Amino acid sequence: MQALYAQLLVGLINGSFYALLSLGLAVIFGMLNIINFAHGALYMMGAFVAYFLLNLGGINYWWALLLAPIIVGIFGMILERTMLQWLTGLDHLYGLLLTFGIALIVQGVFQNYFGSSGLPYAIPDQLRGGMNLGFMFLPIYRGWVVVFSLAVCLATWFLIEKTQLGAYLRAATENPTLVRAFGINVPRMITLTYGLGVGLAALAGVLSAPINQVRPLMGADLIIVVFAVVVIGGMGSIMGSIITGFALGVIEGLTKYFYPEASNTVVFVLMVLVLLVKPTGLTGRAA
């Protein structure tokens, strides 16, 4: 039973990363009409920025949690201003190709300097150790990742669905020309949206650094799983992305316990099943 709970927890943690990343992809897709292939590379950058902050600047985990998403978010906004914005009006596939190229560049550069092996990042002192919950032993850091990710996801949902800014954002997704006519600076909003989505990815990177080590290719395989998550959940709803992300993480965790051989493939197999039964995805509108 202990092992089952442990795998469930791992599943919830992976689910947090799926949720944070697919949420960012959905937000970016809504505004920019681009599937951000560089999302995995930017997630990796988040982890590396935390590593640099600690080892070069002596800046601890808590500050990294705030600073890394901002730094990577600014990097993302520069990418948007210098490259992505020129793709407006072109076929979707060019956005995918451009961001794929960016991902190759970022990952290649980091691989050159850091190889493919992992760099350690220590769990902050306040979150070390564990709690005995009676039925299982809970490492505090892992519990923290799940709770904090969930909070960030819900905050993002609140920002987009319940605030004035979010209303502008949703309106600009539906009809950018009309929103511009009302005097709202849509291009700036697009840039900020890309920064927000990228910041969420970087945040996931910082959270994962103490668990998975900091590796140049940590985002490369993850992004493909997240794509499958996005196909399953559809990108039409923010809450849908969050729920699908966590649910698939849990299913993956359960698979690791009951049938470990399939744990790498279960998300893809589920994607196939969903496509066969409900081609538009669980929450998605027809695309």
Add this chain to the structure above:
Amino acid sequence: MTTLTDDTLPVTPRAMRDEMIVFVVMALLLAAVPFTGVYPFFVMQALCFALLACAFNLLVGYGGLLSFGHAMFLGTAGYCSAHALKVWALPPELGILVGVAAAFVLSIVTGYISIRRQGIYFSMITLALSQLLYFIYLQAPFTHGEDGIQGIPQGRMFGVLDLSKPTVLYYVVLVGFLAGFLLIFRIINSPFGEVLKSIRENEQRAISLGYRTDQYKFLAFVLSGTLAGFAGALKVFVAQNASLTDVHWTMSGEVVLMTLVGGLGTIFGPVVGAFVIIAMQQYLAGFGQWVTVIQGVIFVVCVLTFRRGVIGEIAHYFRRSL
């Protein structure tokens, strides 16, 4: 929805004649390679990738469907051919047939699944499906995991052609490539190809004209996947191994890059692109991971400034379809 290529020229007898002339020149140049002292292994490798890129281009350039998982056909055909040659000790022609048949079956299954979604979702689905196959091949016993299938016997094709001789192998690969290329050329210029192009330009309108666009896209997917498998089966004889790199997503990305560099939706573009990228990898092999960075830079530069690709630019300049 904007279109991929801004100059769609009609298929006229004159355009067909121009393209045939370019084809004959290309075939003669390639046939002369063994007499020039160019390393034949390099050209054979490039020819296999050129065929793969042409097959990929059939889907993206003419059907408007960007597959990000074409490595799965290359790798699956490669593994199946390699297994047939080494373990079942089949002759080369049957080995190729086994690989192509495997890619055919795979493309029917994956096509049935992925064609259900449009645009960007289609790319993500094909990528996810190829990653699924990657993990299956990583764990399946017959692929030998990380080691791959090594030391594949080349054998005698039809009992007479000794494929272990580089020159013989070169001409067999060249004939295979030219046959595949001509088939794609024929498909593009057929009524089926015209309907495919109309779906790329405006799917709603094609539907309103009574075409069942899903069936056309599915057929294009199966043709493309099967031909990609043919390239994978040929590659087994050149490389004499079948490994996980052929199924990995980086390979799918390279195929996209080759086609993009040469020109999406051009007939000769993928061939040029494949030679450029393979040559680049050859010359820059000593630079390690910088090759990945350079490939990324080429992606970015092509998308931002050079969307027509090498052949697309030339064709645009001369107002010809090439």
